[in-house]
Amino acid sequence: MQDLDLIDRKIVAELMRDATLPIAQIAEKVGLSQTPCWKRIQKLEAQGVLTGRVALADPVKLGFGILVFVEIEAPVHSPEWRDAFTRAVAGLPEIMEVYRMAGRMDYLLRVAVPDMTAFDLFYKRLTDAVPIKNVTSHFSMERIRFSTAYPVDTRNR
CATH class of the missing domain: 3.30.70.920 (Lrp/AsnC effector binding domain/regulation of amino acid metabolism (RAM) domain)
Structure with a gap:
């Protein structure tokens, strides 16, 4: 397991809840300014902690009942x-x-x-x-x- 500090864990948790949040909102929620927050997100992606960002869809509304x-x-x-x-x-x-x-x-x-x-x-x-x-x-x-x-x-x- 990657050794993530509290800020990294908070960033990951926020992105798992809603990956469409603007960097400014994520930064505010985790107690950082925008640039350091964006750099941490890039680092988490480079380390493979964050593996992608997707939209979740309702399977029934897509015809998969x-x-x-x-x-x-x-x-x-x-x-x-x-x-x-x-x-x-x-x-x-x-x-x-x-x-x-x-x-x-x-x-x-x-x-x-x-x-x-x-x-x-x-x-x-x-x-x-x-x-x-x-x-x-x-x-x-x-x-x-x-x-x-x-x-x-x-x-x-």
Whole structure:
């Protein structure tokens, strides 16, 4: 973990809450003037602490009404299979996130699709692309809490 001081942690927390804030507002919130604040943001980007700035969108308003968590069990654990799987998931834009897991499943995917027909097509493309031992799909009924912001400690230590 990067050793971030209190000001850096506050800057990161503000940007995770709203990356559209003007530098002047961020600087005011963290107790800096604009130029030092901008230099810290540039440093945080150069260090890879800040990896990008994006707009968050409502998936339903974009036509993605179904969110599916897909568990994948690999048939083998060879480097060749992992490489093929990595290539396969990279080519499926419905996949929002992919995690290699410890425990009973090998991979967990977060998939966004408009409807069941689209999920069925996605499922066929995924299972045609690479051999899979088992696929288990869990359909989200309701998103109760969602955040992209990590709980960065902004207290003075």
